Amino acid sequence: MTLGRCEAAVTGIGLVTPGGIGVLESWKAILAGRPTATVDPELAGMPIDFTCRVPGFDADELLGRRTAWRLDRYVHLALVAAREAIEDSGLDPKEWDSGRVGVVMGNALGGVRTFEEQHNTLLREGAGRVSSLLIPMMGINMVAGYIAIDCGAQGPNMVTTTACASATTAIGTARELIRTGRCDIVIAGGAEAGLTRPVLAGFTRMGALSGRVQDPAAASRPFDGDRDGFVAAEGAGVLVLERMDHAQARRAHVRARLIGYGASADAHHVTAPDPTGDGVAKAIRMALHDAGIEPREVDHVNAHGTSTRLNDAAEARALRRIFSDGPSVTSVKGVTGHPLGAAGAIEAASTVLAIEQGRVPPTANLDRLDPDIDLDVVSGASRRQRISAAISNSFGFGGQNAVLVMAAA
Amino acid sequence: MSATVLERLTALLTGRFGVPAEEVRAEVTFAELDLDSLALVEFAMSAEHEFGIPFGEDDLTPQSTVDDAGRLIGSRLAGSDAVGIG
Numbered sequence: 264m265t266l267g268r269c270e271a272a273v274t275g276i277g278l279v280t281p282g283g284i285g286v287l288e289s290w291k292a293i294l295a296g297r298p299t300a301t302v303d304p305e306l307a308g309m310p311i312d313f314t315c316r317v318p319g320f321d322a323d324e325l326l327g328r329r330t331a332w333r334l335d336r337y338v339h340l341a342l343v344a345a346r347e348a349i350e351d352s353g354l355d356p357k358e359w360d361s362g363r364v365g366v367v368m369g370n371a372l373g374g375v376r377t378f379e380e381q382h383n384t385l386l387r388e389g390a391g392r393v394s395s396l397l398i399p400m401m402g403i404n405m406v407a408g409y410i411a412i413d414c415g416a417q418g419p420n421m422v423t424t425t426a427c428a429s430a431t432t433a434i435g436t437a438r439e440l441i442r443t444g445r446c447d448i449v450i451a452g453g454a455e456a457g458l459t460r461p462v463l464a465g466f467t468r469m470g471a472l473s474g475r476v477q478d479p480a481a482a483s484r485p486f487d488g489d490r491d492g493f494v495a496a497e498g499a500g501v502l503v504l505e506r507m508d509h510a511q512a513r514r515a516h517v518r519a520r521l522i523g524y525g526a527s528a529d530a531h532h533v534t535a536p537d538p539t540g541d542g543v544a545k546a547i548r549m550a551l552h553d554a555g556i557e558p559r560e561v562d563h564v565n566a567h568g569t570s571t572r573l574n575d576a577a578e579a580r581a582l583r584r585i586f587s588d589g590p591s592v593t594s595v596k597g598v599t600g601h602p603l604g605a606a607g608a609i610e611a612a613s614t615v616l617a618i619e620q621g622r623v624p625p626t627a628n629l630d631r632l633d634p635d636i637d638l639d640v641v642s643g644a645s646r647r648q649r650i651s652a653a654i655s656n657s658f659g660f661g662g663q664n665a666v667l668v669m670a671a672a
Numbered sequence: 673m674s675a676t677v678l679e680r681l682t683a684l685l686t687g688r689f690g691v692p693a694e695e696v697r698a699e700v701t702f703a704e705l706d707l708d709s710l711a712l713v714e715f716a717m718s719a720e721h722e723f724g725i726p727f728g729e730d731d732l733t734p735q736s737t738v739d740d741a742g743r744l745i746g747s748r749l750a751g752s753d754a755v756g757i758g
Contacts, residue, residue, distance in 0.1 A: 328690025329706060395713035 523554025568594025
């Protein structure tokens, strides 16, 4: 097999997900296919009142109140994941060439919780009581800025925002920084924490969410015939990407290689995917071309698989068009729900773990595959499989598609 | 600065802003406690609420010390009719 150019090594991962805090806890839940959706007390009285939240996340305890009080929750989640990823990589920020360390994070909603709280303060008490930290807390760009401050990364620093594809776009963009030689190391991923009543009301009014209020744990069921929408989630995922020769020179443990990236736009509709899957297929083809591999060389697909009627059907159609050999397919969203701008990073990390361990997690709640979907979707229990190359898909409202190709170290 | 004002100032800096109590000493500046100009706006709002006195955003700078803040609060309390506070 020719796996193309191999320039970006994944040397560290960090996760904060509804499955738990840290890679170990998160992966345990994902591998077990344990759904995390549950009734959300913050949404009491709302027509759809369940979400997937990170359990037991205490920012004061994890980051120290001195740091935590100034930050929105989406940055809290990101900082914890970034610290874990950097620690995992074995890199010492005190020793790295800081100007050559970039940060590229994905995010969709910014500090929407802070914005809403301060808007309420404004209405109740007047402009003079609004926090001086409103803007730095709500800014969508701030997550990359705070990670840089936290670890001392002085290279290119940005946030990419392509709705639910944001983190995949971020990781693909980070790879470009490695590939062009601009950076030795890029901290890349995504974070989201927008589970507020207005946000959930908006998604509900769009008809995007599962309405399975009687049984939240069964609500996120990607590719299942009875799926009826996604479950909103929060979380963060971070990968440390490193130029391969840089990683090798310091004898780092390379967990996987990031060998391709593709992106496209449906140019079809603001929320509905192109039902033909044409835009998605374009992104996958571009990613494979970038990686220099053929479709038959892809063993596994970590699908976007949101559990909406439209996404899963269009994605399945695109996958069928490209992959005749039937790679295994899974969607971790049956476990995690849909953490929007963090999804791509959590799923890229899951893809790294699946490659490393030779184990594909099951798609939770997939009881009966949609008869219109002709894919080898893993369900029930995890499956042992040797994976040389895999893709991870993410698609955002706005028709923004992003695909990563990863390969075994 | 009265002991009570210092105690309440310390409690505010510790509880709201996460500054370890042992760092709160009369001569230490707000900058040294990681309270920059943005944070001081928040501090002023919190102090207004805590002490029941008007507290301007320009009353303190990051170079002001805890003692400066204590004196300011003490004098405002003395000049106010906020009986029983302090």
